[in-house]
Amino acid sequence: MQIQQGSSALILFSGGQDSTTCLYWAKNRFFNLVALSFDYGQRHTRELESAFKICSMAEVEHVILETSIFNQIGGNALTDDIKIKDMGKKDELPNTFVPGRNLYFLTVAAAFAYQRGIHDLVTGVCQTDYSGYPDCRDETIKALQETLSLGMEAKFRIHTPLMWLTKSDSIHLAIKEGALEALGQSHTCYEGEFPPCGKCPACKLRSQGFQEAGIADPLLSE
Amino acid sequence: MQIQQGSSALILFSGGQDSTTCLYWAKNRFFNLVALSFDYGQRHTRELESAFKICSMAEVEHVILETSIFNQIGGNALTDDIKIKDMGKKDELPNTFVPGRNLYFLTVAAAFAYQRGIHDLVTGVCQTDYSGYPDCRDETIKALQETLSLGMEAKFRIHTPLMWLTKSDSIHLAIKEGALEALGQSHTCYEGEFPPCGKCPACKLRSQGFQEAGIADPLLSE
Numbered sequence: 001m002q003i004q005q006g007s008s009a010l011i012l013f014s015g016g017q018d019s020t021t022c023l024y025w026a027k028n029r030f031f032n033l034v035a036l037s038f039d040y041g042q043r044h045t046r047e048l049e050s051a052f053k054i055c056s057m058a059e060v061e062h063v064i065l066e067t068s069i070f071n072q073i074g075g076n077a078l079t080d081d082i083k084i085k086d087m088g089k090k091d092e093l094p095n096t097f098v099p100g101r102n103l104y105f106l107t108v109a110a111a112f113a114y115q116r117g118i119h120d121l122v123t124g125v126c127q128t129d130y131s132g133y134p135d136c137r138d139e140t141i142k143a144l145q146e147t148l149s150l151g152m153e154a155k156f157r158i159h160t161p162l163m164w165l166t167k168s169d170s171i172h173l174a175i176k177e178g179a180l181e182a183l184g185q186s187h188t189c190y191e192g193e194f195p196p197c198g199k200c201p202a203c204k205l206r207s208q209g210f211q212e213a214g215i216a217d218p219l220l221s222e
Numbered sequence: 223m224q225i226q227q228g229s230s231a232l233i234l235f236s237g238g239q240d241s242t243t244c245l246y247w248a249k250n251r252f253f254n255l256v257a258l259s260f261d262y263g264q265r266h267t268r269e270l271e272s273a274f275k276i277c278s279m280a281e282v283e284h285v286i287l288e289t290s291i292f293n294q295i296g297g298n299a300l301t302d303d304i305k306i307k308d309m310g311k312k313d314e315l316p317n318t319f320v321p322g323r324n325l326y327f328l329t330v331a332a333a334f335a336y337q338r339g340i341h342d343l344v345t346g347v348c349q350t351d352y353s354g355y356p357d358c359r360d361e362t363i364k365a366l367q368e369t370l371s372l373g374m375e376a377k378f379r380i381h382t383p384l385m386w387l388t389k390s391d392s393i394h395l396a397i398k399e400g401a402l403e404a405l406g407q408s409h410t411c412y413e414g415e416f417p418p419c420g421k422c423p424a425c426k427l428r429s430q431g432f433q434e435a436g437i438a439d440p441l442l443s444e
Binding site for chain 2: 065066067068069070072073074098099100101102103104107108110111112114115134135137139140143144146147148150151152153
């Protein structure tokens with residue numbers, strides 16, 4: 001990817017493994033970087049603490065926007081008091097799917113970026129391991145990029161460095177981009193536990209990735 | 223337009239002239255209708271009062287979602303204390319343009335509708351009189367419809383009954399759909415004045431429409 005010198009980007013930053021890798025990827029490619037996190041009533045504040053720590057380590061400006069929209073809408077396991085299941089019934093989406101969440105985050109990110117004259121957005125969504133989340137697919141992201149560009153008369157580019165990587169590939173990318181140490185601060189566990197529970201779908205996927213990459217998870221060796 | 227009997231729709235409802243016309247249009251075509259308004263820190267609460275009154279008149283369920291995102295992002299005349307100008311400099315967007323606002327509203331509307339099993343969204347956006355707002359254009363709405371459908375794996379339809387109508391045509395449609403009386407409760411004035419200021423871009427556009435349609439504005443004859 002060719003990036004113009006002096007250009008700016010905004011990264012959608014959850015403080016998780018994937019967005020941490022992307023934060024370092026973006027920091028190595030853009031002159032100015034802003035990390036945007038959402039305080040959206042997630043069940044655990046550990047996510048935002050991780051985001052804050054990693055931005056300090058990486059010396060990246062960190063902005064947190066508050067939104068209660070998903071609490072007001074309700075009906076999912078990431079913001080409500082619903083037990084997280086691995087997957088729903090056959091052909092159902094997992095109950096950690098918050099319908100429209102990534103579309104929402106990216107739309108707000110674009111609106112915020114627009115105010116700062118930033119047109120490059122970076123997000124850690126990934127089609128390979130997308131767990132059935134339709135808003136992580138390349139096709140959705142491309143459609144959204146077009147919609148945001150038309151809707152704000154600006155040429156937005158949504159960069160998705162992890163789109164076609166396996167979890168193992170992502171870890172190798174993290175090492176290459178200098179993000180490994182920061183991954184020790186990144187948060188993954190759906191249960192919000194620290195040390196991580198090791199049993200929820202997110203912990204299992206993370207652990208599998210590190211195993212396949214043959215790398216020790218710095219989060220566990222802290 | 224053919225609508226299946228028994229189908230449900232959600233209308234994005236500001237309490238303004240255009241969405242009031244669309245509310246009656248939708249009420250005449252869908253079996254169940256939900257009106258969704260946003261309390262987004264608009265400068266005047268009159269908008270939401272109008273929305274409430276009109277939903278009561280029309281016997282339509284009214285839901286208000288709160289969001290402070292645009293206050294947090296800042297930079298526009300509809301939520302900030304910035305004087306409203308008719309248009310910006312040549313080739314600039316007017317300063318009432320809240321970048322991404324309609325994209326945001328429709329994305330949240332779709333997320334909310336999804337939870338209720340509703341896939342038909344209705345909005346009063348209009349290309350003809352779009353005042354330079356790029357998120358009111360047909361091309362943008364079509365791209366967004368595609369994005370929402372992909373992102374939530376649902377077949378959303380965004381209905382835009384006013385898209386190709388002039389303001390005068392819209393008033394004739396309002397009469398046909400039985401919305402004229404309700405227009406007497408609808409709010410338009412950017413300055414939030416009642417009786418309306420008559421001078422702001424929104425008042426001028428409304429007044430021009432009624433003049434061209436040869437109809438007295440029921441808001442002024444209250």
